[in-house]
Each structure stands twice: as C-alpha cells, then as structure tokens.
Amino acid sequence: MTTSTRRGLLRGTALGSIALAAALVGCSKKEEASTTMAASAPAAEASAAAAPASAASGALKIAFVYVGPVGDGGWSYAHDNARKALEKELGDQVKTSYVESVPESADAERVFRDLVSQGNTLIFGTSFGYMEPMLKVAADNKGVRFEHATGYKTADNLRTYDSRTYEGAYMAGVVAGGMTRSNVIGVVGSIPIPEVIRNIDSYTLGAQSVNPKVKVRVVWVNEWFNPPKETEGAQSLIDGGADVLLQNTDSSAVLQTAEKNGKYAFGWDSDMTHYGPKAHLASAAINWAPYYIQAAKEAKDGTWKSGKSWWGVKEGAIDLVSISDKVPADLKAKVDKVKAGLKDGTFSIWKGPIKDNTGKEVLKDGVVADDAFLGGIKFFVAGVDAPVPGSK
Amino acid sequence: MDTYALLLAATLNAGTILAIAGMGLLINERAGVVNLGAEGMMLVAAIAGFATAVATGNDWLAFGAGALAGAVMAACFGVLVIWLNTNQYATGLALSLFGSGFSAFVGIHYTQERLGPRPHFAIPGLADIPFIGPALFRQHPMVYLAVALMVGLTWFLYRSRTGLVLRAVGESPESAHALGYPVRRIRLLAVTCGGALCGVAGAYLSVIYTPLWVEGMVAGKGWIALALTTFATWRPSRVLLGAYLFGGVTMLQFHLQGQGVAISSQLLTMLPYLATIGVLVLISRNPAWIRANMPASLGKPFFPGG
Numbered sequence: 170m171t172t173s174t175r176r177g178l179l180r181g182t183a184l185g186s187i188a189l190a191a192a193l194v195g196c197s198k199k200e201e202a203s204t205t206m207a208a209s210a211p212a213a214e215a216s217a218a219a220a221p222a223s224a225a226s227g228a229l230k231i232a233f234v235y236v237g238p239v240g241d242g243g244w245s246y247a248h249d250n251a252r253k254a255l256e257k258e259l260g261d262q263v264k265t266s267y268v269e270s271v272p273e274s275a276d277a278e279r280v281f282r283d284l285v286s287q288g289n290t291l292i293f294g295t296s297f298g299y300m301e302p303m304l305k306v307a308a309d310n311k312g313v314r315f316e317h318a319t320g321y322k323t324a325d326n327l328r329t330y331d332s333r334t335y336e337g338a339y340m341a342g343v344v345a346g347g348m349t350r351s352n353v354i355g356v357v358g359s360i361p362i363p364e365v366i367r368n369i370d371s372y373t374l375g376a377q378s379v380n381p382k383v384k385v386r387v388v389w390v391n392e393w394f395n396p397p398k399e400t401e402g403a404q405s406l407i408d409g410g411a412d413v414l415l416q417n418t419d420s421s422a423v424l425q426t427a428e429k430n431g432k433y434a435f436g437w438d439s440d441m442t443h444y445g446p447k448a449h450l451a452s453a454a455i456n457w458a459p460y461y462i463q464a465a466k467e468a469k470d471g472t473w474k475s476g477k478s479w480w481g482v483k484e485g486a487i488d489l490v491s492i493s494d495k496v497p498a499d500l501k502a503k504v505d506k507v508k509a510g511l512k513d514g515t516f517s518i519w520k521g522p523i524k525d526n527t528g529k530e531v532l533k534d535g536v537v538a539d540d541a542f543l544g545g546i547k548f549f550v551a552g553v554d555a556p557v558p559g560s561k
Numbered sequence: 562m563d564t565y566a567l568l569l570a571a572t573l574n575a576g577t578i579l580a581i582a583g584m585g586l587l588i589n590e591r592a593g594v595v596n597l598g599a600e601g602m603m604l605v606a607a608i609a610g611f612a613t614a615v616a617t618g619n620d621w622l623a624f625g626a627g628a629l630a631g632a633v634m635a636a637c638f639g640v641l642v643i644w645l646n647t648n649q650y651a652t653g654l655a656l657s658l659f660g661s662g663f664s665a666f667v668g669i670h671y672t673q674e675r676l677g678p679r680p681h682f683a684i685p686g687l688a689d690i691p692f693i694g695p696a697l698f699r700q701h702p703m704v705y706l707a708v709a710l711m712v713g714l715t716w717f718l719y720r721s722r723t724g725l726v727l728r729a730v731g732e733s734p735e736s737a738h739a740l741g742y743p744v745r746r747i748r749l750l751a752v753t754c755g756g757a758l759c760g761v762a763g764a765y766l767s768v769i770y771t772p773l774w775v776e777g778m779v780a781g782k783g784w785i786a787l788a789l790t791t792f793a794t795w796r797p798s799r800v801l802l803g804a805y806l807f808g809g810v811t812m813l814q815f816h817l818q819g820q821g822v823a824i825s826s827q828l829l830t831m832l833p834y835l836a837t838i839g840v841l842v843l844i845s846r847n848p849a850w851i852r853a854n855m856p857a858s859l860g861k862p863f864f865p866g867g
Contacts, residue, residue: 238665238669238672238776240669240672240673240775240776241672241775241776242672242673242775355819386819386820386821387818387819388815388818388819389818394775394777395780396771396773396775396778396780397766397770397771397778397779397780397782398780398811399771400770400771401571401575401811401812401815402815402818404571404812404815405568405571405812405815405816405818405819406815406819408564408567408568408570408571408816409564409816409819409820410564411819420773420775421773422771422773425675425771425772425773426771428679429679429772443673443675444675444773445675554820554821555818555819555821556821
C-alpha cells in the first residue's frame, strides 16, 4: 500500500512541479524581458512603431537576443561586447537593448514579438535555435529587419550571419603543434555537428602544418555548457597524455583544468587570458562588431538586403588574440603569416590533398573547398585519433 | 599503466562530491525527511564557497561558508516541512528552484573572478609508490574525509545511541515521541546536517573540482546524489561505493573516447544510468534488502499528539 500511494504522490508532485517550474520560468523571463526593454521604450510607442520602415528619422532602435547570460565569458559575452562596440561607433544614431538567457523554445517567439512592439527595427537573434521563431515573427512584421546568427533559413527581411570559427581553430592548432611536447593534443567537443567537427579538423590541420607527428584526441560532453563535465573531459585527456587542449564548449572550465594540471590550453569565443594566465596560450576570439556596425549602417541608409554572410579573418571577425609570451617568436611569426594569408586571400586552410582518418581522399590535390563543402563536413581528417560519433 | 592510475584518481575525485552530498541526504532521509532541494543547496553553497575563497584565499573557510549556506537553506526547508507541515516534495523542489535562481542572482559579478593557484597534495612517502601513489595518495584531503565520513556515519547510525534515536524517528516517529524524544527537533537537526554536507560538496565543486563560478554549474549532481541514496538502499557504505561507481563510469567514458575507442559517446553517457538500473534489479531480486533499510516513515509528516 505504501509503495503505490508514494508513487502516486511522487507522480503528482512531479507533474505539479513541472507546471510550477514552467510558470516560474515564464514569469521570470517576462519580467526580465520587460525590465531590459523598459529602459529603452515606453510601451505606448508600440503601436506607432508598427510601420517601422518609415522610422528613418531619429535613432535606429536595435535589439539583441542572447541565449545565455552576458556573464558567460564566452559566446553571449562576445555578442554583448560587439553590441557595446556598435553603440560606441555609431553613438546617437543607434539605440540598443538586449534580452539575455532566452531559451530556444516557444518563449523566444514571444520575446521577438515584444521587441518588435517596442519599436525595434533591427533585431539580432544570436542562437541557432531561434531560427523558426524568427521566421514566424519576420513573416508577420515585414518592416522589421531580422538577423539570425548561425542559421540557414532566410526571408526577405531575415538574413543569416556567422563567423568562420575554424580559422581561429586552425591558428590555435599552429600554436598547439609547436608547443606540444608529448605530440598528443586534445579537444573537448560539445556536440558533433559539422561546425564543431570542422573546428576540430582545422585545429588538427593547423597543428600538422608545423608538426607532422602530432595526434589529436577528442572527447564529447554532448552539451554546450556543463562545467563539471567539461572539467572531467579535459582531465581525462590530460591523464591520457595530451598536453595542449582546445575546447569547443561555452565555459572556461577546460582552460582552468589545464591550469590546475600545469598544461596548456586556449580561450574560445572570447579572450579568456585571466581565467588561467599560466595555461593560456592564446584565445580564438570572435569579433562580431564589424558585422554589427555594417548591418546597422545598411539598415540606416536603406541598403540592407537579405542574404547570407560568413565572415572570418578577412573581415576582421576572427582573430587569435592575446598570444602568450611562452609562445616562441618563430611560432608567432607562423601564426602571423597564416593570418596575413587569410586576410589577403592567398592562403586557404581547406586546400587538397586532404585525407580523412580512414585514409580516404576527401579533397583532391590543389582543390580549394567551397562553402558548401565546409558546411557539410562530417569526417575527421587524418591525425584525429577518434571516430566521428555515429559514423560507420 | 600510469593512465589507469590517473583514471582511478580522477574517479575517486569525481565520486567525492556525490559521496559527501549523498551521505548528507542520507542523514535527513534516515530521520524520515526527503529534501529534494539538494541541487539548489549545492548551487548556493558553491557561490558562497567561491565568493569566500575569492575574498579570503582560504579554501577551508570556503568549505565552512558552503556548509553554513547549505545548513541555513536546509533549516528554512526544515521549519517549513516539519513545523508548518508543507508537502516535502513540493517544498524541496521549490528550494531547488529558489537555489538556482538565487545563486545566479548573487553570483553575477563572480563569473569573471578566478582563484589563486590551486593546491596540490601528496602524502609524503606513500605518494611515490608506483601506481598506488598517483592513484590514491595525491588527492585533496576532502577525498579522504569522504571515506572517514562514511566510517563515522556507519558507526553513528548503527553503533551509537543517538544514531538509534535518529533511525527511530525515521522509522516510527510516534513511538519515538511516546518515549519522550523531541521528534521535530531531531528531524530539524538531521535536515540541517544534511544541508551542511550538501553545502560542503557544493563548495568543493566550485573551489577545488571546477574552480570557477558560473550559473547552474552544479549541472545535475544534486539530483544524482538524491538518486544515489535510493540506489544505495540508505546505507553509508553503499553510498560511497555508488558514488565511486557513478564517478568511475563518467571518467571511463571520457577515457575510452580519448583513446579513440569506437563506442558512441551517447551510449557511454547512458552507462551510469544503466548501471543504476542494473544494481536496482539486483537489489530487488531480494526485496528484504531494500525494505530493511528504507525508513518506514520517509516523506511522511509527523503530527505530535495527532
């Protein structure tokens, strides 16, 4: 008798608590959204802003939607730094606001609709999962321009933008290849999607360009953000002999684990020097500011057109920053050469011959990969000591 | 060979957090109170410990702050469920939700902070023994304290008079009350101790294990610790073993991935849960095992004179 009533009670409380949790989350998000936006616009303006194409006079109202807290020190932090840079660059011509920690759920659509009704005419959504909500809201608000980071669906008033993070991974690889003593370097991967696999491959190619003997090991935590798991993954790579680590996850846990173990690691997305000054070799940072500034200017002077952008070192969106003094000058020079080559287009990371780690040639001698090829990478290059999850 | 020593070392370290929190929860469950707020208590303790470590540079003060934070939260929970007779499950879940929100709120300015160099420990002499040294004797003292805690708790529950009273309160609060024991105060004390231990585990996580503070960093370890008490059929020694098993499977899956073993990591991630189910099946083969240890009044409110 006790077990069945207990079970019933548990089930009841579980359901109740889920409902309670949903209600709580809903409330707190609403509050967060409205307080952030209250600063920028009284709600009464909402109806007047319904036809925003004519709102050319006065400051351009721009809103940003972040998936994490701006204090994550990584992805959302980088976006918010770019927002600040945009405000600084364009001054009174723009007025920006942001909403942070917006989940990739039905909540997102409401946040975007709120932002439209607040009179924003240029709205950036900075996470992949906002794709469908943004498409819906964009279809209903033709006068508002939408920009979606890392997505692939566009509309007349919705365009996508992304950064070539693999260029940063390649430059980090050059440093890693030169700094490793064990010839084993590691990557803590998040989720095995093409973007992350491409970054691991590029890191490997970079390391091999200076050290043909180098081997790359990979562990997956299957989450973007889980510091204890990232720590455990990093620790197991170090225990297995890796002495330089890169992570494609969102926290600084891997860098701090390397610091604790006296090994080397990199910062990712943002400059992470201060999280582990001894372990930090460099940070593969994304600078969204040039893109945001250009998009705002285009929206202002009416030249904004839908499309897809993929910016890298060339456009100033990707850089390897804060290179440590421990990196010898000749290695730094190699990184500078790569950077210069990427800038003027004389160097391509993905140029054949490239083989995958089963020995199959994926890119013929002299062939440079196009963006379609890069967008669909599902294999590890030779030198990565692991199978791609789910591959046969 | 050395790799396996390090794997073992990492396993003990990973299991320590679960073991300390699990044993804390065991204490209050033995007194008949289920506290589902472990995750929230650990988060608040993690930020309290981290902030203290940043301010003072002393890890042991940080553990103390974590224990205090956990104890205060647990005491509030205790007053609600023991005196005001609110539903234990709902109140525990509310405590968990409150803890994650509150820790994020007070921790906003600590995400950019970092701690000084993390200490390294080695037991002189023993640490240099091949294989055994790196595997067992280069751990943070907390790892050994967890083992000592298990021994102490086993003695307390099964050999001491106070432990007997605690168990009596969890088995039959009416009888304990009739004998003149202050059931409510004993339960509150047990809940507070449980919270303090969860707090120590949370502070160890943010100060030693993953030395940083970010929102939500406990990432489910509190829930695993809760599952662990059931998994261990409310016995301290099995809590410790279960914690090492959970830690071991997690570390093993990363280890195999790092070695390039062609097992999908998703399958490996399921291993701790498969192991739990496997052990549960083994235990339920002999129902006497689980019945004998499960506190008979677990989760039931007590009304003196009612």
